[in-house]
Amino acid sequence: MKTPYEILEVAELATDNEIKQAYLQKVKLNPPDRDNEKFQQIHSAYEAIKNVTSREKYALFNYPEADFDALLDQAFSAVQPSIISADYFDKLLLASIDDKTLLTGNHEKTTA
């Protein structure tokens, strides 16, 4: 499974506008008329990471092995919770996952 970042070919720290432009480019090359599946993949990838809220949500709910309670505690105790980046979340997640073997597998996949 490719991550939304991989599908749109953007960096995990890309800005909203960078992500949007990448999405529009991909749509232009893969109009819904030509390839339904491909378009849906691109569109859902964009929906998943189009703004900070959706990126946080994606980061939270796409690491099924994470300890969410611990993660949320840490997130809310952070000084400026509103500017948590996907990258920062990633770090928090690494810290909160107990099973080291699972962690390695997951981490490699998502950042490849």
Add this chain to the structure above:
Amino acid sequence: MNEIIIGIDLGTTNSEVAIIENGQVLVIADNNRKILPSFVGIDDQGDILVGESARNQYLVYPERTVKSIKRLMGQDTQVNLAGHAYAPQEISAIILKRLKAIAEQYLDQPVAKAVITVPAYFSDAQRQATREAGEIAGLEVVRMINEPTAAALAYGGNQVEQKRMLVYDLGGGTFDVSVVNIEAGVVEVLSSHGDNQLGGDDFDQQIIEHILDHLQETQGIDLRQHSKALARITRAAENAKFVLSDEPYARIEEEYLLEHEGAAIHLSLELSRSDYEEMIEDYINATIDAVHIAMKGAKLTPADIDEILLVGGSTRTPCIRERLYNEFGFEPHSEVDPDLCVAMGAAIQAAMIGGQEVNAVLVDVTPYTYGTSAIGFLNDDYYPFTFVPIIHKNTALPNRKTEAFVTNHDGQEVVNVTVYQGEDPDALNNIKIGEFLVEGLQDVEAGNVITLTLALDLNGMLHVSAQEKATGLEKSITIKNALSRFEQGALDTARGRINKLFGQVEEVSAVDIIDAPEIVEARKLIAKAEALFDKTSNEDKEDMIDLIEDINSCIEGGLDDKLQEYVAKLADIVYYLES
């Protein structure tokens, strides 16, 4: 050579057909008219009439003429046309067949495929009926696109800068509003809302009621049962509406409406714009409410909107511009022809499907939420028909979503799947659009997993399938309104019936009518003038359009003296512009 796919705007009041020729969008004119009134009639010879001639016949033989058939599409009903009953699909097919013939005549080759536009707020059943109308007319409907989206595509396809647009589309019978983002060659609909039974016809009806009440009061006569008088009142009301787009007052005059107890009944009445606007205020309010819903759906505020695009003849009503100005703080865009832009967008999409390079790619959404019902809780109470939304409104098309459900009791062998369209948490308050059973499930404990998949295609049509997860037992349907569905056999019969109607006409028109030389010259001049439209000021263009209309009516009416006068005037303008 690529196979040609034509773009068709099948409207409540008017229809048009367009193509892309040498990279340019062209709305094809028939007898110099780009607009075909959506009227169908049968004359006293038994010949079929479509367009202007049927519209004219409506005044004399309303019982032999059908108007605004689009309002009945998707309903299980029939209309009477000269003593025969026809389904709405068949009447629409007659209009489509005429448009197809107009395109074939222009292109000098057969046409078999079309992109047809439908209101964004058209339901599944209405879309299905539109596709069937195409099939009856001998057209494969390769795609149905939403009218406001088509307009945005026609207008915005070449835009370089990013723009957020509100498309306000008020036609003869339907209203749509869409919020559209145009950026980097992608025309993306962010949200849509509307009403598939609200349009200019309703405005006419208000004026008609006003006139009927007036006649009742002043003459003590109820004309509701007099179809001929009613047809004339309808036309008079429509004309008054047009006048009120530009003038503060309209006079409504119809002499000799009928004879009543030996005396002739005349109609003479003045209607002010403010009275008219009061009559239609509720309708306008409803459209503005829909604008708010669409804005909310797109998560935008008026300040985020760069432009307003008006589509549909009914947007000429001045108070609509005023209301939109009050909402957004700027005037709607008026460069686009509200009558033609939908057909133009259809042609662009048709060219794209046909494999031509076009500047813009379209991403549209569904204006409806689709889901099913399940046992759950409603207002904290146990309730067996809780609505479970699966595809939410304003989701991009195409879309496919799967939800898992579990059986409720041990040994349950059958699941009844009902699909609804709507927003209400109580499924029974939504519109039920289809239902089927998945039978022969395994004899296991409660909790047997059934997955339900809803897929919306690019035409906005829904396909549903359910599967027992453990065994792969599957049941699938394409939602069609069971009531209005035409089986394949019925479609073939309808096609035969409609072809026969046209066959009679073809015999008559097989005799070539040779135009007089002055008429040939006049037509050449009109073509020259139309070619200059893009380069001229609006004022000159309007003058030319008026003259062209005058010339056309002279040609039709055989008024040779007047014809020469108008031709000379038009020639002067053309000469002046060309030099």
